[in-house]
Amino acid sequence: MTQTPPFNQRRKRPCPVCSSLESRQLFRQSFQEMSAVAFLNGYDVVICKQCGLGFADDIPRQDVFDRYYQDNSKYEYQHTGGKESESDESRFRAIAETLARSVAAKSSRVLEIGCATGRLLALLRDAGFANVQGLDPSPGCAQAAWDLYKVPVFAGSLFSIPASSNAYDLVISVGVLEHVEDTSKALDCIRAVLSPEGLVYAEVPDGSRYAGRPDAPYQEFSIEHINFFSTVSLSTYSAETAFALFPLVRPSGSRTRTRPAPRRLESSKKPTGLCPSNGMKLQSPVFGATSRNQQAWMPVSGA
Numbered sequence: 001m002t003q004t005p006p007f008n009q010r011r012k013r014p015c016p017v018c019s020s021l022e023s024r025q026l027f028r029q030s031f032q033e034m035s036a037v038a039f040l041n042g043y044d045v046v047i048c049k050q051c052g053l054g055f056a057d058d059i060p061r062q063d064v065f066d067r068y069y070q071d072n073s074k075y076e077y078q079h080t081g082g083k084e085s086e087s088d089e090s091r092f093r094a095i096a097e098t099l100a101r102s103v104a105a106k107s108s109r110v111l112e113i114g115c116a117t118g119r120l121l122a123l124l125r126d127a128g129f130a131n132v133q134g135l136d137p138s139p140g141c142a143q144a145a146w147d148l149y150k151v152p153v154f155a156g157s158l159f160s161i162p163a164s165s166n167a168y169d170l171v172i173s174v175g176v177l178e179h180v181e182d183t184s185k186a187l188d189c190i191r192a193v194l195s196p197e198g199l200v201y202a203e204v205p206d207g208s209r210y211a212g213r214p215d216a217p218y219q220e221f222s223i224e225h226i227n228f229f230s231t232v233s234l235s236t237y238s239a240e241t242a243f244a245l246f247p248l249v250r251p252s253g254s255r256t257r258t259r260p261a262p263r264r265l266e267s268s269k270k271p272t273g274l275c276p277s278n279g280m281k282l283q284s285p286v287f288g289a290t291s292r293n294q295q296a297w298m299p300v301s302g303a
Contacts, residue, residue, distance in 0.1 A: 012057060012058070013056075013057045013059060013181070016053065016183040017048065017051050017233055017236050017237045017240060018048060018051040018053070018240060019184070020048055020049065020050035023048050023055075023057060025044050025046050026046060026047060026054075027045055028045075029043055029056075029218070029221045030042040031223055039067075040059065040060065043056040043057060043059050043226070044056070044058050045057075045221055045228075051233065054228035055227050056227070059226055062182040062185070065180075065181055066137060066159065069137040069138065083148075084116075084119050089119070092119050092120040093123060094251055095120060095203070096120060096126075096127055098248055098249065098250050098294070099124060099127075099170070099172075099201060100124070100127040100128070100129075101248075102248045102296065103129075103169075103199065105169065107130070108129060108169035109131045109167070109169050109170070110124060110129050110131060110132045110133065110168065110170045110171075110172065111133050111134070111161075111168040111171050111193065112132070112134050112171075112174070113161075113172065113173050113176055113190070114136055114137075114158070114173065114176040115135060115141070115151070115153060116141050116145075117141055117145050118134050118151035118153060119148075120172070121133075121149070122151055133152055133154070134151055134153035135153065135154045135156060136155065136156075137157045141153065142154065158180065158186055158189055159182070159189055161192070161193050164193060167193055167194055167196075167198065168193050169195050169198045171190050171193070171198065171199070171200045171201070172201045173200065175205070177204050177229070177234075177237075178225045178227045178228070179226065179227075180226075180227065181226060183227065187243070188241075191241075194299065196299065198298065198299070199296050200238075200297040201295075202238070202293075202295055202296075202297065203294045204227075204229045204293050205228075206230060206231065207220070207228035207230050208230040210228075230293070234293045238297045242299065243300065244298050244299070245296070245297060246296040246298045247296075248294070
């Protein structure tokens with residue numbers, strides 16, 4: 001069982017995007033302790049005064065979350081024999097089609113972080129990407145991915161990606177970054193295994209649209225979701241870590257919504273290639289009833 005850390009192991013958290021320590025509390029979210037999960041009994045939901053990101057404050061450090069996901073994963077889908085729901089299957093197929101259209105070289109080495117039972121990687125392999133590899137903190141997920149789809153998966157966290165003599169050309173992170181306490185180190189770890197011309201595909205729930213959810217407003221404020229990105233804050237996050245926005249070629253049937261890129265991003269110090277020019281829009285597709293932020297990034301040269 002993952003135990004609640006002593007108070008002195010919890011801390012005021014810097015903003016996961018801009019590292020500012022200035023934030024405004026919205027409310028205190030409390031959780032009822034369960035017998036198998038007792039590492040977090042509540043946190044403060046705050047807004048960064050500098051960049052506007054919403055995130056969870058007064059939480060344990062990253063290693064506590066790593067142990068939780070290793071020991072208490074719910075993503076083996078044991079109640080369905082390892083099979084994803086129809087909505088997840090539809091979403092994975094849309095992502096696979098987007099990536100197949102956007103990444104021309106089917107010889108690309110692909111790594112998915114937090115791949116669960118490997119369904120998205122299996123779909124990418126069916127689309128022609130032969131070199132696929134997964135990473136998931138749960139040994140059960142790693143075994144299920146092989147049993148179900150013959151997809152190879154390392155058991156480990158984002159912060160322990162196995163070293164490889166060949167860098168990855170595409171690193172996928174679907175529904176992962178909203179779970180990560182140390183977001184700055186997360187992209188450093190990804191960059192370390194990414195080829196110079198490689199791409200990062202990132203998708204997270206859209207924090208600006210929680211109010212439209214049937215379970216609003218509290219479902220997304222869980223013990224697992226600790227970063228609440230909007231399209232703008234996700235772009236700022238990649239910019240602050242010197243990644244440039246890469247255009248995705250989306251399936252013709254996907255619905256998108258657009259919003260103007262804010263002026264503040266245009267004067268950021270690092271993101272030479274990320275900041276859109278005047279009039280360019282950032283897009284995030286909507287699959288079914290759940291809006292997701294969906295972006296691809298590439299490293300800024302010399303950063």
